Amino acid sequence: MSQFPIINTTLASIEASPQVRQVLHHLHTQALSEDPFLGGGGPTDGALDKFVALDPDKCALVYLLLRSTGARFVIEAGTSFGLSTIYLALAVGQNAGLEKSSGGGKVIATENEPTKAVQARRNWKNAGSEVEEWIELREGDLRETLEEGLPEEVDFLLLDIWSPLALPTLILVHPHLRIGATVVVDNNIAAASGYKDLTAYLENPANGFKMTTAPYSGGLLIAVYIGAGKL
Template identity: 40%
Template sequence: MHWSASQFEHTVKSVNSTLSSPAVSAVLQRLSLAESGNDAEAFAVAGTATSVSYPIDIGAAERAELFKNVYMSVSSDGGRLLYLLARAIGARTVVEYGTSFGVSTIHLASAVRDNGGGLVIGTELQADKAAAAQRNFVESGVDDLIDLRVGDALTTLRDVPGAIDLVLLDGWPELALPVLRLLEPRLRPGALVLVDDVDLDFGSDVHGPLASYLADSANGYLSMTLPIGDGIEACVRL
């Protein structure tokens, strides 16, 4: 079969992903540059110097306020992995615990759009971050696919509609297991659960309960740790 130049150009354009669209690419690049120039100073202001010290002795709201200027976004490779996995399973309903400034949310929403549409339900405790994330969603053109809820995840995620295809746990780690248990009745067989920053040293074994839970086959998961960014645990609901 012989293709003309115009046919080839049309075919290439037709397979372009939302992730590579000008609006999405521009927002993700801006956020990446902002994070690289911001987080070290923001951590220092929060009293954590150049390493992450986990202030587990303070409440979640106080901690969120302390870290309100810290991005701690999924890595570039991690974001692409989120997109690829969400596309691979045809995810239409996605839940994200810990939205921050919306980098991972934009990757997931891009995948949902390319899967034919659906909804990414995000939750963020810190109101200023949530407002900034919403602006980023509008600028990138994926806001129509995102339901961003502000507040405690154990409250905001109580009423997730329908069956869940993919869950990203990327908030304060001591709440990750309770959030997962809250969502479990909605997980469809074959749903993916992704946990970011599992190799990050928080100064205490805050990942322990979730890691033990996912490792126990009696709980219905098969998982492995992927060496991407600060570690991503990829789990399938059996």
């Protein structure tokens, strides 16, 4: 039993081996034990050694969204120590395994901070092949690392990044989104002012998105790319 009941509820929402569960339990406990992070607008706020991880209940939702949509090509903007990435990789691996002729799948993870990248790789290794083999980590500024080599069709984009980087990332990925692709943005209520430009972009009918906000802590924006001018 965890000191954080939300971790048990979350782990009950996913399909995973005991090894993966143990790693997730450990990482969530560490993340929930750290002091609250009040930044979000940029890396000047002392977050270099912090998880600033997606809340457990949001991780469960993201995992289930991926499973329900059969997502196989996923991009994560903002990876930190790779906690949320484990959920993405689990779902991608399970979806790819269900469709034998599917042509595989992968999670493209992105992290700018070298020490965080090292720790993320260590966490994925500890989780094992169920997770590790589905992840391609691109180290460096995602405005450069996502410029090329994206999958032709992206099924899911997780924007868990400092708010000024969210719209530039979406603009890079947008041409690759398949119709029906999902875009999830963390903390869109708590950081509403930082997300003004992103929200305006998503609301512009010419860009082809429909969205709603789920009332998780800080808000979780869920947008679906329905395509511009499709109706």
